[in-house]
Amino acid sequence: MTDDALSVTFAALADPTRRAILARLAHGEASVTELAAPFTMSLPAVSKHLKVLERAGLITRGRSAQWRPCRLDAGPLADVADWVGRYQQFWDGSFDRLDDHLRQIQEGRTDDRPT
Amino acid sequence: MTDDALSVTFAALADPTRRAILARLAHGEASVTELAAPFTMSLPAVSKHLKVLERAGLITRGRSAQWRPCRLDAGPLADVADWVGRYQQFWDGSFDRLDDHLRQIQEGRTDDRPT
DNA sequence: GCTATGGTAAACCTCGTAGTTAATTAACCG
DNA sequence: CGGTTAATTAACTACGAGGTTTACCATAGC
Numbered sequence: 001m002t003d004d005a006l007s008v009t010f011a012a013l014a015d016p017t018r019r020a021i022l023a024r025l026a027h028g029e030a031s032v033t034e035l036a037a038p039f040t041m042s043l044p045a046v047s048k049h050l051k052v053l054e055r056a057g058l059i060t061r062g063r064s065a066q067w068r069p070c071r072l073d074a075g076p077l078a079d080v081a082d083w084v085g086r087y088q089q090f091w092d093g094s095f096d097r098l099d100d101h102l103r104q105i106q107e108g109r110t111d112d113r114p115t
Numbered sequence: 116m117t118d119d120a121l122s123v124t125f126a127a128l129a130d131p132t133r134r135a136i137l138a139r140l141a142h143g144e145a146s147v148t149e150l151a152a153p154f155t156m157s158l159p160a161v162s163k164h165l166k167v168l169e170r171a172g173l174i175t176r177g178r179s180a181q182w183r184p185c186r187l188d189a190g191p192l193a194d195v196a197d198w199v200g201r202y203q204q205f206w207d208g209s210f211d212r213l214d215d216h217l218r219q220i221q222e223g224r225t226d227d228r229p230t
Numbered sequence: 231g232c233t234a235t236g237g238t239a240a241a242c243c244t245c246g247t248a249g250t251t252a253a254t255t256a257a258c259c260g
Numbered sequence: 261c262g263g264t265t266a267a268t269t270a271a272c273t274a275c276g277a278g279g280t281t282t283a284c285c286a287t288a289g290c
Contacts, residue, residue, distance in 0.1 A: 001247090001276070007129050014125035015278085016117055019198075026202065032237060045279055047238060052277090066236045066287045074205035081203070083134075084196045087141065090189035116246065116277085130248090147267060160249055162268060167247090181257045181266045 005057075006083060009076040012056035017041070018049050022058060025072035032068060120172075121198060124191040127171035132156070133164050137173060140187040147183060 001011050012018055021035050036046040050070060053059045057076045062069045116126050127133055136150050151161040165185060168174045172191045177184045 001129065002131055004131055006134070007131055010125050010129035011277095014116065014122050014129055016119055016122055017278095019121070022202075026205065033235090041278090042280065043237070044239085044281085048278070051238095068237065072202075072205060074202045077199050077202045078206040081196065081199045084192050084199065087137075087187075087189045087192045088196070090141065090187060091193040126247095132248095148265090156248090157250065158267070159251085159269085163248070166268095183267065 005076070006079060008056045009058070009080055012052050012058055013080070015049070015052075017046075018053055021046075021049060021053065021070075022072060025059060025070060029062075029069045029071050032070070035070065120191070121194060123171045124173070124195055127167050127173055128195070130164070130167075132161075133168055136161075136164060136168065136185075137187060140174060140185060144177075144184045144186050147185070150185065 001007065017039060020038065024030060024035060024038075032043065032047060032050065035050070036043050039046060050059065050061070053070075054061060058073055059070045060073050062071065116122065132154060135153065139145060139150055139153075147158065147162060147165065150165070151158050154161060165174065165176070168185075169176060173188055174185045175188050177186065
């Protein structure tokens with residue numbers, strides 16, 4: 001797997017278990033065993049998923065006695081929304097962003113974006 | 116890799132080469148060799164990336180003589196935007212979507228979404 | 231100190247991904 | 261037909277992802 005931030009984030013999201021964990025954390029902090037409860041897989045497997053999410057910056061982990069509570073950090077999701085938003089013109093039938101697009105061409109932007 | 120649509124889409128996007136290919140296709144149709152030009156990797160490698168994108172529904176491929184032109188299909192990106200949008204309240208500091216969120220709870224929605 | 235609980239680490243297995251080179255198919259052109 | 265260009269298939273290598281079980285560390289509570 002490539003190691004740029006966006007790739008790490010997308011890869012972390014490419015698993016329904018991890019997305020379900022994020023969905024659970026949207027309700028609020030939770031311990032590892034709480035997060036693992038809905039799944040049939042072993043605790044170490046969940047622990048690994050959490051490590052992936054942590055590496056992607058999607059969760060942060062605290063320390064309270066023997067518990068390691070997880071909290072959602074949606075920062076990287078904003079980057080995802082930003083990235084995907086550049087393609088919005090290609091699915092919503094509107095071209096509201098076309099002038100942004102053209103302006104960016106003029107600015108000589110040639111990196112990883114649709115325009 | 117899991118085979119639900121969203122996972123396949125996220126996995127396809129978790130590679131800078133593939134994102135660059137999508138960015139290129141946002142300019143318009145292109146052949147495989149055209150798409151491969153910016154990269155140092157071999158043509159079969161690019162061909163495999165295209166197969167991943169095709170499987171995710173992010174591109175469609177035509178046929179014109181010996182060329183197999185690729186076109187962007189942003190449909191799956193709309194699903195990504197939809198998914199990530201449910202977390203917007205967690206990064207933009209506003210709670211504009213909170214009532215949507217609460218309404219969905221009342222509708223008994225318990226699937227892969229932050230609320 | 232002992233034991234129970236919460237969580238991670240280690241070692242291992244299996245499978246898919248990303249890349250290579252070489253061979254093959256497909257279509258055009260003279 | 262023969263040759264060239266476009267692209268895929270095949271066979272192979274290397275590696276990381278996701279899962280398991282077992283063993284270990286850390287803290288709480290008696």
